[in-house]
Amino acid sequence: xxxxxxxxxxxxxxxxxxxxxxxAQDKEVLSALKQAQELIGISAFLLGKEEKIRQMxxxxxxxxxxxTVLDYPDxxxxxxxxxxxxxxxxxxxxxxxxxxxxxxxxxVIHPDFGLRTESGIIATVAVMxxxxxFLFITDPGFTPLPSLHQKELLVEQTVQxxxxxxxxxxxxxxxxxxxxxxxxxxxxxxxxxxxxxxxxKDIGCVVDGPLSLDIAVSQEAALHKNYCGEIRxxxxxxxxxxxxxxxxxxxxxVHFAHIPTGGIVTGAAAPIVFTSRxxxxxxxLNTIAFACALTKEICL
Amino acid sequence: xxxxxxxxxxxxxxxxxxxxxxxAQDKEVLSALKQAQELIGISAFLLGKEEKIRQMxxxxxxxxxxxTVLDYPDxxxxxxxxxxxxxxxxxxxxxxxxxxxxxxxxxVIHPDFGLRTESGIIATVAVMxxxxxFLFITDPGFTPLPSLHQKELLVEQTVQxxxxxxxxxxxxxxxxxxxxxxxxxxxxxxxxxxxxxxxxKDIGCVVDGPLSLDIAVSQEAALHKNYCGEIRxxxxxxxxxxxxxxxxxxxxxVHFAHIPTGGIVTGAAAPIVFTSRxxxxxxxLNTIAFACALTKEICL
Numbered sequence: 251x252x253x254x255x256x257x258x259x260x261x262x263x264x265x266x267x268x269x270x271x272x273x274a275q276d277k278e279v280l281s282a283l284k285q286a287q288e289l290i291g292i293s294a295f296l297l298g299k300e301e302k303i304r305q306m307x308x309x310x311x312x313x314x315x316x317x318t319v320l321d322y323p324d325x326x327x328x329x330x331x332x333x334x335x336x337x338x339x340x341x342x343x344x345x346x347x348x349x350x351x352x353x354x355x356x357x358v359i360h361p362d363f364g365l366r367t368e369s370g371i372i373a374t375v376a377v378m379x380x381x382x383x384f385l386f387i388t389d390p391g392f393t394p395l396p397s398l399h400q401k402e403l404l405v406e407q408t409v410q411x412x413x414x415x416x417x418x419x420x421x422x423x424x425x426x427x428x429x430x431x432x433x434x435x436x437x438x439x440x441x442x443x444x445x446x447x448x449x450x451k452d453i454g455c456v457v458d459g460p461l462s463l464d465i466a467v468s469q470e471a472a473l474h475k476n477y478c479g480e481i482r483x484x485x486x487x488x489x490x491x492x493x494x495x496x497x498x499x500x501x502x503x504v505h506f507a508h509i510p511t512g513g514i515v516t517g518a519a520a521p522i523v524f525t526s527r528x529x530x531x532x533x534x535l536n537t538i539a540f541a542c543a544l545t546k547e548i549c550l
Numbered sequence: 551x552x553x554x555x556x557x558x559x560x561x562x563x564x565x566x567x568x569x570x571x572x573x574a575q576d577k578e579v580l581s582a583l584k585q586a587q588e589l590i591g592i593s594a595f596l597l598g599k600e601e602k603i604r605q606m607x608x609x610x611x612x613x614x615x616x617x618t619v620l621d622y623p624d625x626x627x628x629x630x631x632x633x634x635x636x637x638x639x640x641x642x643x644x645x646x647x648x649x650x651x652x653x654x655x656x657x658v659i660h661p662d663f664g665l666r667t668e669s670g671i672i673a674t675v676a677v678m679x680x681x682x683x684f685l686f687i688t689d690p691g692f693t694p695l696p697s698l699h700q701k702e703l704l705v706e707q708t709v710q711x712x713x714x715x716x717x718x719x720x721x722x723x724x725x726x727x728x729x730x731x732x733x734x735x736x737x738x739x740x741x742x743x744x745x746x747x748x749x750x751k752d753i754g755c756v757v758d759g760p761l762s763l764d765i766a767v768s769q770e771a772a773l774h775k776n777y778c779g780e781i782r783x784x785x786x787x788x789x790x791x792x793x794x795x796x797x798x799x800x801x802x803x804v805h806f807a808h809i810p811t812g813g814i815v816t817g818a819a820a821p822i823v824f825t826s827r828x829x830x831x832x833x834x835l836n837t838i839a840f841a842c843a844l845t846k847e848i849c850l
Contacts, residue, residue, distance in 0.1 A: 380806070394727065394735045427694065427793040435694045437794060463801040464828060471805070474828040493727040494737060495795040501763040502799050505771070506680070507806035528764060528774040 252383035252416070254510055257539055261290040266316065267542040268293040269523065270341035272332035272357070273325055275302040276348035277310065278527070282534035284312040290539060295341055297322045297332050298348075325349050329357035333365055336520045342545040345523035345538070358518060370517035371396075371403040374524070375411055376500040377540055379510040385467070386412055386420075386487045390496030391513070391524075398440050401489055405444065407516045408487050409455045414544050422448075423466035423485035424459025425495065429477060431460060437491030444489075455487075456480050463488075463499070504533075512536030514544060521545060552683035552716070554810055557839055561590040566616065567842040568593040569823065570641035572632040572657070573625055575602040576648035577610065578827070582834035584612040590839060595641055597622045597632050598648075625649050629657035633665055636820045642845040645823035645838070658818060670817035671696075671703040674824070675711055676800040677840055679810040685767070686712055686720075686787045690796030691813070691824075698740050701789055705744065707816045708787050709755045714844050722748075723766035723785035724759025725795065729777060731760060737791030744789075756780050759789075763799070804833075812836030814844060821845060 274280060274296035280303075286292045293316035296303050300321035307314070322328035329349060335341040344365065346354045359366045366372070374391030377384050388408050393400055405422055412420040424441035432438045441459030448457035458481040464471035469483030490496035503509045511533055515522035521541040525534045574580065574596035580603075586592045593616035596603050600621035607614070622628035629649060635641040644665065646654045659666045666672070674691030677684055688708050693700055705722055712720040724741035732738045741759030748757035758781040764771035769783030790796035803809045811833055815822035821841040825834045 390727075394732070425794070425798065427690075427797045432694075435793070463798045464805055467801075468805045471828045490798070491794045492792065493735070494725070494791045495798045497727045498725065498763045498790070498795045499798045499802050502802045503806050505764055505768045506803050506809060509806060528771045 254379050254536060254539070257415070257543060258289055261539055261542050264542075266291045266293050267343055267545050268295070268341040269343045269345045269538070269541075270295045270332040270335040271297060271345040271347045272329045272354055273298040273347035273349035275299045275306060277306050278531065278534065279345070279347045279525075280306050280312055281310055282525075282531060282538060284310055285531070285535045286538045287313055287316070289535070290542060292538070292542070293317070295320060295332070295335055297328045299323050325353050326357070329354050330360065330363055333357045333360065334363055337363060337365060343521050343523060343538075343541045344518075345541075346525070351524075354524075358522065365518040365520060365522075367517065367519050369403070370407060371400050372515060372517045373404055373407065374513055375408055375516050376496075376511055376513040377415070377536075378500075378503050380467075382484065384412070384415055384417070384486070387496055387500055388487070388489060388516075389493060390490065390500045391493065394493045396492075398443060401440060401444060402447070403517070404489055405448070405455075405457065405487075406453060408489070409453060411514070411516055411544060412486050413454070415540070417486050419454055419456065420486040421456045421458070421481050421484055422487040422489060423461045423481050424457065424489050425463060425466060426460035426491055427462065429460055429462050429465055429475070429479075459489075461485075510536060512540045514540045554679050554836060554839070557715070557843060558589055561839055561842050564842075566591045566593050567643055567845050568595070568641040569643045569645045569838070569841075570595045570632040570635040571597060571645040571647050572629045572654055573598040573647035573649035575599045575606060577606050578831065578834065579645070579647045579825075580606050580612055581610055581831060582825075582838060584610055585831070585835045586838045587613055587616070589835070590842060592838070592842065593617070595620060595632070595635055597628045599623050625653050626657070629654050630660065630663055633657045633660065634663055637663060637665060643821050643823060643838075643841045644818075645841075646825065651824075654824075658822065665818040665820060665822075667817065667819050669703070670707060671700050672815060672817045673704055673707065674813055675708055675816050676796075676811055676813045677715075677836075678800075678803050680767075682784065684712070684715055684717070684786070687796055687800055688787070688789060688816075690790065690793060690800045692793070694793045696792075698743060701740060701744060702747070703817070704789055705748070705755075705757065705787075706753060708789070709753060711814070711816055711844060712786050713754070715840070717786050719754055719756065720786040721756045721781050721784055722758070722787040722789060723761045723781050724757065724789050725763060725766060726760035726791055727762065729760055729762050729765055729775070729779075761785075763788075810836065812840045814840045816844075
């Protein structure tokens with residue numbers, strides 16, 4: 251599978267997924283869910299201020315079948331309740347509604363009732379629909395400066411995401427400011443260490459770095475620079491050296507290149523839909539679709 | 551002036567600038583110079599392997615008027631000689647030909663014969679021709695992680711560049727991973743410090759930050775996020791938190807959004823044309839044009 255269109259088609263043929271939405275009283279979130287109902291078929295628990303949720307649903311003519319509204323006026327209790335529905339398997343995807351990110355994430359990583367796993371790192375993966383297929387960028391949202399070990403976790407989690415989305419042997423580019431190891435740029439040193447590590451450890455992917463962005467995504471640039479590594483413009487996954495670099499890349503692809511996108515949060519026990527108010531409607535819908543494709547039940 | 555077309559038109563009416571090119575025996579470099587001869591009118595000293603240079607000039611039918619070829623077969627001597635031509639005022643712009651970047655830069659910063667200034671920081675500025683006009687990104691090429699003081703120098707140098715290119719009161723966005731100060735992200739802390747600094751010190755520009763890229767370049771995103779600062783999608787200059795973030799932004803704008811670009815090196819006593827082999831012909835030509843606009847003699 252290489253396009254959003256194909257992903258939507260496949261999901262519409264698959265079993266319905268169930269989302270638990272914390273503080274669902276947000277028209278844009280509900281509109282995205284309504285579209286998801288229509289295009290791929292979903293079920294949802296909408297937690298939050300019940301009266302407001304019902305009123306908004308009516309305003310946008312959102313169907314009530316497969317939807318359960320639960321009254322949780324307090325945001326903290328609401329987030330914990332939504333997390334619990336996912337933890338006990340009643341829902342398969344957690345979604346953030348109109349709630350402070352801090353309160354939402356606190357529930358996600360709650361030591362007793364949360365969705366943290368023993369080995370995962372909570373991370374954002376932006377998925378871009380480029381001409382070559384899906385391109386996965388991590389982590390533009392959570393860890394400011396991932397350590398070597400955290401980058402290893404990012405590689406492994408994102409490889410799993412890419413495989414779920416149909417890429418058999420993902421090509422992982424460890425991005426830095428240049429393609430040569432430079433002691434003054436720690437990302438280049440760590441990229442080299444990671445590359446060596448994955449020469450010994452086969453997780454069903456190709457890992458190359460340090461790479462500059464042009465070599466990772468442009469065959470022409472790789473050719474011009476006579477780059478002879480394993481990735482020459484055909485990277486599937488970009489492991490970014492910092493949150494800032496990932497954030498800037500993701501946003502420039504959206505705002506300058508107008509590339510369709512969605513983003514999911516990985517590293518928890520279930521996929522999390524964590525969209526931002528500034529994401530447009532299509533991005534919110536794409537994100538729900540990516541999350542559906544990543545649930546344990548789905549095998550596309 | 552807001553477009554490359556306007557810039558070329560104005561330069562074609564202005565006094566010819568003279569370039570000193572170190573190791574000019576490179577067909578792509580000579581082709582760019584030939585185009586610059588035709589479009590804006592330039593003079594050039596071509597230093598390097600004289601025979602090769604003359605042969606290549608003949609192959610691409612490059613005109614010999616206003617061109618002086620000087621035989622410097624040794625790259626180090628060649629770079630120093632080119633730098634000296636600029637230092638003594640014979641040429642107004644230095645250009646890198648087919649020469650190792652390290653050797654070239656060593657000549658640029660030579661303590662006795664180089665082009666270093668007392669207060670400047672050698673930095674790359676990528677100039678992008680967006681729908682809104684020129685957007686200046688610094689530093690995608692030299693300093694891995696600029697300090698607070700180095701960022702101050704970057705602000706001041708790039709403001710001068712933007713003014714030379716027709717932006718009267720440039721809007722300077724200090725880019726970070728988000729628009730809030732986050733103690734775990736030093737770029738956001740330093741952005742706030744810089745913003746405060748420029749409230750006391752007027753250098754004829756607007757400085758705002760920390761800003762995420764979307765708020766800096768997209769009015770829509772700034773509106774969605776209810777951002778009320780001085781820059782709302784209309785930044786002219788982006789001061790990037792790291793080389794990696796700048797490099798990734800510049801390259802994604804080129805490779806995904808296909809935005810016309812050129813880049814110049816600032817902070818030396820004269821503009822420097824420092825193109826990479828992977829830059830296409832148009833980028834090399836644009837870079838020469840930007841350098842011409844930045845010479846002391848030119849007043850567009």
